[in-house]
Amino acid sequence: MKKIIVTVGLLAGLLKGAHAQTTNEKETYQKRKLKLEEVNLLSSYYGQDGNNSAVTGGIGTEKLGDFANSIDLKLSFIDRKSRQHNINADFNIDYYTSASSDNIDPLTVSSASKSDTHVYPSLSWSMKDDATHTTRGISYSYSTEYDYHSNGINFNYSKSSKDNNREFSLKAGAFFDMWTAILPAELRPAGYGSAAEDDRDPVAHKPRNSYNLALSLSQIVNKRLQVLFTVEPAFQQGLLSTPYHRVYFTDGSHTVEKLPGSRFKLPIGARVSYFLGDRLILRGFYRFYADNWGMIAHTLNFEASYKLTPFVSVSPFYRFNDQTAVRYFKAYGKHNPTAKYYTSDYDISGFTSHFIGAGIRLAPPGGLFGIKHWNAVELRYGHYLRTTGMVGNSVTLAMKLK
């Protein structure tokens, strides 16, 4: 009898201990409130010049300057089911001047540059569930500039393997855009406006819709190597030409650029990152591109990031792009007046481009200049040139606060 009482007593004690342990485990999985994880600040200047402006039919200045700024906030919280929710909000603003845009209405504008401000914020949410190894999300983007407005929406889903070495992701989205069709001054029909603030004559608004689907597969190959493959077919329809681009024909007449009302694009890309030795990281990107306008392009990007110290790295890079012209392209004065579609936009002509530069990144553990939350700073410069004669320069300053 005594043995029975002792045994029951011991069992009761064990059960109570187990219950107490479960209560403690429940306390461990308390949800975490919304927290600001990271802030990224980005500021960039891009300047270019060339002599093949599409506004003047494939000749004339392409001088342009763009000062771009961005701030993005990453927030996160954990819900009662231990799923991590991430919210990303970003705000971007570009101020640009364009000498070629100045020639849309050359009779009335006297300065050498036209300017505009481009604002484009976005908001996204995603939820990561470690139990099922899945992440789901949605994002919305908006963009506005003088003659172009856009609303975009994207859905994304990804699933990783149990060991997190492989991940498949799918992203589907659409942009519903609207052009304000500003025409070259001399080609406007009677009563057609210029879209200037003090001009009350009507201007046409034309839609442009785009649909994208991105399928990606990433794989950790070994302790030093990982790769990513992406296929991203896209379909566009609507006004795909630029309303103020001119085209000149062999008979001396000219008109507005005209392109098909639909376009199908198929880019296929691959990325690789390899940690060589203790200090060198090699990053590569290759993209094959083809569309139903006849363009085929190959893009290759290579970067070597060398860690001078664990907290300072320098990254020289080189980017190569080679593209064939769309079938509707011809140079100034070369288009047949009976052609159905025509453009003299050198951005979709055949050329090879090179972009070469370097960046330096500092990320000391105690923060920069003793500021604990200033996690990293990066300065990056690149020189761009293409065989059409256009050259450009880009400098970017990026800061991370955590």
Added chain:
Amino acid sequence: MAKGLILFSVVASLSSCVTVKEYQKSRINDSEMELSARKSEKFEQSFYLYREGASGANGGKSGGGCGCN
């Protein structure tokens, strides 16, 4: 030819993989090893969209959202 090379690379990469445990991922998890464009490349990707005809498969826009190509 290019599509065949990419397909071959996919198959070769997937078939030569080894299982890497979380505690072995110190190099893989380095911020410079990310399989995406750098934050500092954001505006460079913007001017590619305007100045070149090809787009997509790089984490940026593939079409739409701007008066670009």
